[in-house]
Amino acid sequence: MIEVKGNMAKNDQVIELHEVWKTYRMGDQDVHALAGIDLEIKRGSFWAISGASGSGKSTMLNLLGCLDRPTSGSYALEGQRISSMSDDELSDLRLKHLGFVFQSFNLIPQLTVQENIELPLFYQGIDAHIAADRARTIANRVGLGDRLKHRPTELSGGQQQRVAIARALSNEPSVLLADEPTGNLDTATGDAIMGLLTELHNQGRTIIMVTHEPEIAAYAQFQLTMRDGKIASIIENHTCPSGIASLKNDAPC
Amino acid sequence: MLNTRFIRNVRLGIKTLMLHKMRSILTMMGMVFGVGAVIAMLAVGEGASKEALDQIRRLGSQNIIITSQKPAQGSGSGSMRIRLNIYGLLYDDLDRITQSFKHVERAVPAKLIRGTGRVGGRALELRLVGTTPNWFELVDRERIAGRVMVPRDMETNANIVVLTEHGARKLLAGQDPIGTKVKINQGYFEVVGIIKSESTDSGSMQTPDEKIDAYIPLNVAIERFGDITTIRGQGSRSREKVELHQLIVQVDSIEHVEATAAGIERMLMTFRPKKDYKISVPLALLRQAEATQRTFNIVLGSIAGISLLIGGIGIMNIMLASVTERTREIGIRRAIGARRKQIIGQFLIETIVLSVTGGFIGIGIGVLIPWLITMFADMPTIVTLWSVLLSVVISIGVGMIFGMYPAMRAANLDPIVALRHE
Numbered sequence: 001m002i003e004v005k006g007n008m009a010k011n012d013q014v015i016e017l018h019e020v021w022k023t024y025r026m027g028d029q030d031v032h033a034l035a036g037i038d039l040e041i042k043r044g045s046f047w048a049i050s051g052a053s054g055s056g057k058s059t060m061l062n063l064l065g066c067l068d069r070p071t072s073g074s075y076a077l078e079g080q081r082i083s084s085m086s087d088d089e090l091s092d093l094r095l096k097h098l099g100f101v102f103q104s105f106n107l108i109p110q111l112t113v114q115e116n117i118e119l120p121l122f123y124q125g126i127d128a129h130i131a132a133d134r135a136r137t138i139a140n141r142v143g144l145g146d147r148l149k150h151r152p153t154e155l156s157g158g159q160q161q162r163v164a165i166a167r168a169l170s171n172e173p174s175v176l177l178a179d180e181p182t183g184n185l186d187t188a189t190g191d192a193i194m195g196l197l198t199e200l201h202n203q204g205r206t207i208i209m210v211t212h213e214p215e216i217a218a219y220a221q222f223q224l225t226m227r228d229g230k231i232a233s234i235i236e237n238h239t240c241p242s243g244i245a246s247l248k249n250d251a252p253c
Numbered sequence: 254m255l256n257t258r259f260i261r262n263v264r265l266g267i268k269t270l271m272l273h274k275m276r277s278i279l280t281m282m283g284m285v286f287g288v289g290a291v292i293a294m295l296a297v298g299e300g301a302s303k304e305a306l307d308q309i310r311r312l313g314s315q316n317i318i319i320t321s322q323k324p325a326q327g328s329g330s331g332s333m334r335i336r337l338n339i340y341g342l343l344y345d346d347l348d349r350i351t352q353s354f355k356h357v358e359r360a361v362p363a364k365l366i367r368g369t370g371r372v373g374g375r376a377l378e379l380r381l382v383g384t385t386p387n388w389f390e391l392v393d394r395e396r397i398a399g400r401v402m403v404p405r406d407m408e409t410n411a412n413i414v415v416l417t418e419h420g421a422r423k424l425l426a427g428q429d430p431i432g433t434k435v436k437i438n439q440g441y442f443e444v445v446g447i448i449k450s451e452s453t454d455s456g457s458m459q460t461p462d463e464k465i466d467a468y469i470p471l472n473v474a475i476e477r478f479g480d481i482t483t484i485r486g487q488g489s490r491s492r493e494k495v496e497l498h499q500l501i502v503q504v505d506s507i508e509h510v511e512a513t514a515a516g517i518e519r520m521l522m523t524f525r526p527k528k529d530y531k532i533s534v535p536l537a538l539l540r541q542a543e544a545t546q547r548t549f550n551i552v553l554g555s556i557a558g559i560s561l562l563i564g565g566i567g568i569m570n571i572m573l574a575s576v577t578e579r580t581r582e583i584g585i586r587r588a589i590g591a592r593r594k595q596i597i598g599q600f601l602i603e604t605i606v607l608s609v610t611g612g613f614i615g616i617g618i619g620v621l622i623p624w625l626i627t628m629f630a631d632m633p634t635i636v637t638l639w640s641v642l643l644s645v646v647i648s649i650g651v652g653m654i655f656g657m658y659p660a661m662r663a664a665n666l667d668p669i670v671a672l673r674h675e
C-alpha cells in the first residue's frame with residue numbers, strides 16, 4: 001500500500017500534507033502555528049503562500065523544508081514520510097531534494113560565488129571537478145558566469161540572490177523553497193528575480209514561495225492564503241497575472 | 254571521496270582562520286609557548302641529566318668502588334706531636350674480596366702516592382698509581398702509544414711507568430716518549446706507554462683516573478715508597494699509614510652488584526673497629542640519578558600540562574566566540590543539508606589547524622631555545638625525538654578536546670533559530 005502511494009507521489013505529488021499541526025507551547029498556552037493543514041503539491045507547480053503576519057507562513061515553509069517536524073499529522077516529501085526520520089535522515093533529504101532561497105540571501109561570506117554554489121555538491125561528496133563544472137553551468141544560467149571568483153560582498157543584492165538561487169539549484173532539487181526572495185530587493189531587481197523563478201518554473205521546477213506582496217504572488221500558478229495556521233483559500237491563476245508581469249513578457253500564461 | 258572532502262575542509266578551515274589573522278595568531282600563542290616551553294625545558298633537563306648519567310656510567314655500572322677514608326676521630330689529641338694514623342684498605346682486603354665473593358670478576362687495587370716527575374729541566378706534579386695490569390682492563394682508556402702494564406712487569410718488579418697524554422705532553426714534549434726515563438721522587442722509571450685520560454681538570458669524583466696519573470706496578474710502588482706518607486700542614490706534620498687507597502671491584506653482572514656490595518661491606522666491617530672506607534656503587538648512583546630525572550620530568554610535565562591547558566582554554570574561548578559569530582553560517586549549512594557530524598568536523602578541523610600550527614611553531618621555538626642556550630651559555634641540551642612527537646600528539650589532542658565543545662554547540666543549534674540569527 002505504502003509503496004503504491006510512494007510511486008504515485010513520485011509521479012504526481014511531490015508534497016503531501018495530511019492533517020498537519022504544529023503547536024508551540026508558550027507558558028501554559030498552546031499556539032497552533034499550523035492547525036490541520038491538508039495540501040498536495042503537484043510536480044512542476046509554482047505556489048505563492050501569503051497571509052497576515054503570524055498566520056504561519058514561515059512555519060509552513062520550515063516544515064516543507066524539512067527543517068522541522070509536524071507536531072501531528074503526516075508530511076511526505078517524494079513519498080517519504082518525515083515524521084519518524086532522524087536528524088541525519090532529514091539532513092540527507094534536504095541535501096537531495098530541497099533548495100532554499102532566503103530573503104537575506106544567506107550566502108557564506110568567506111566563500112567565493114563558485115564555492116557557495118558548490119556547497120550542496122560538497123556535502124553530497126561529489127568530485128570537485130564535476131562540481132566546478134556544474135557550478136559554472138548554473139552560474140551561466142542565472143547570468144553570473146563572470147563572477148565566479150568574486151566574494152558575495154562584492155556583488156549587488158540582485159546578484160547575490162541569483163547566486164543563492166544558483167546554489168539552491170545546484171543539487172537539482174525536487175522543490176525550490178523561497179522565503180520572501182524579493183523582500184530585500186528594489187522592485188526592478190525583484191521583478192528580474194521573479195523572471196528567473198518563472199523561467200525555472202517553465203522548465204518544470206516545483207517552486208514554493210512565501211511572500212506578502214500581491215504583485216509577487218501574482219507570478220505564481222497557485223496563490224495560497226493562510227489565516228491563523230489554516231489554509232484560507234487557494235486561487236489558481238488561469239489568466240496572465242499582473243500588468244508588470246505581462247509587460248515583462250515572461251509571465252506564466 | 255571522504256579524503257578529498259577532508260582536504261577541502263582543512264583548506265576551508267585555513268581560509269576561515271586567515272580571515273582573522275591577528276585573532277588566529279593570538280589564539281595560537283598559548284600553544285606556541287606551551288609546546289615551546291615543554292620541548293625547551295625537557296631539552297635542558299635531558300642535557301643536564303645526560304651529563305651526570307654519563308659521568309656515572311663511565312665509572313662502570315658493574316663496578317663497586319671502595320675508597321680509603323680517614324675515620325672520624327676524637328680530635329684535639331696533641332697537635333704538636335707527630336702521630337701516625339693507620340687506616341684504610343689492606344692488601345688482605347684485596348685477597349679476601351677476590352677469593353670469597355663468587356660474583357666478583359676482578360678487583361683492582363690502587364695505591365696513590367704524590368710525587369714529582371722530572372725529565373731534564375721539566376717537572377710535573379704526579380699522582381702515582383700503584384696498581385696491577387687489571388687496571389687497564391677495568392678502566393678502559395684509549396692507548397695512544399706503546400703498551401700498558403702487563404703481568405710480566407709485576408713478576409719482574411720492573412721500573413716502568415704508563416703516563417697519560419697530559420703527563421706525556423708536559424714532561425716529554427717534542428721527543429719520542431717510549432723508552433724515556435722519568436725521574437720520580439728518588440727513582441727512575443722507563444716510560445712504556447701513554448693512554449688517554451677522560452677525567453676533567455677538577456674531577457676525581459666521577460672518574461677513578463686523573464690526568465696527572467702515572468701508573469706503576471703495585472709491588473714496585475710498595476717497595477719504593479712504602480705505606481707511610483708524611484703530610485705537611487701549616488706548622489704541623491702528620492703521618493699516615495695506608496696500604497691501599499682504592500679498590501675497584503668488578504662484578505660479573507649488574508644484578509649481583511648491589512648484593513655483592515652489601516656482602517663486601519659486611520665483610521670489611523668484621524675486620525675493623527672503625528669504618529675507614531667508603532663504598533660507592535655507580536649503579537646505585539645511576540638509579541638515583543634516574544629517579545631524580547623522573548621526578549624532574551614529572552614536575553616539568555605538570556608545568557607544561559598547565560600551560561597547554563591554558564593554551565587549550567584560549568582556543569576554546571575563541572572558538573566559542575566564533576561559533577556565536579557564525580551562527581547564521583551554521584544555519585545555512587544545515588539547511589543545505591549538512592549533517593551535525595559535518596558541522597562538528599568543520600569546527601573541529603579549525604581548532605586542530607590552530608592548535609597544530611601553534612604546536613609546530615612551538616616545536617620550532619622549543620628547538621631554537623636549547624640551541625641558543627648551548628651556543629651562548631655553553632650548557633649541554635638535548636632535544637629528544639619523543640618530546641617533539643609528544644608535542645605533536647598533545648597539540649592535536651588539545652585541539653580535539655577543546656574544540657569538541659564549541660563544535661558540538663555549533664552542531665546542536667536548531668537550524669531554524671540559527672538562520673534567524675542576526
Ligand SMILES: Nc1ncnc2c1ncn2[C@@H]1O[C@H](COP(=O)(O)OP(=O)(O)OP(=O)(O)O)[C@@H](O)[C@H]1O
Pocket residue numbers: 024025026031032033051052053054055056057058059060
Ligand atoms: N519557535 C516558536 N516558538 C513559539 N511560537 C512560535 C515559534 N515560531 C512561530 N511561532 C508562532 O507561530 C505563529 C506563526 O508564526 P510564523 O513565523 O509562521 O508566522 P509568519 O506567517 O511567517 O509571520 P511573518 O509574516 O511575520 O513572518 C506565530 O503566532 C508565532 O508566534
Ligand SMILES: [Mg+2]
Pocket residue numbers: 057058059
Ligand atoms: Mg515569516
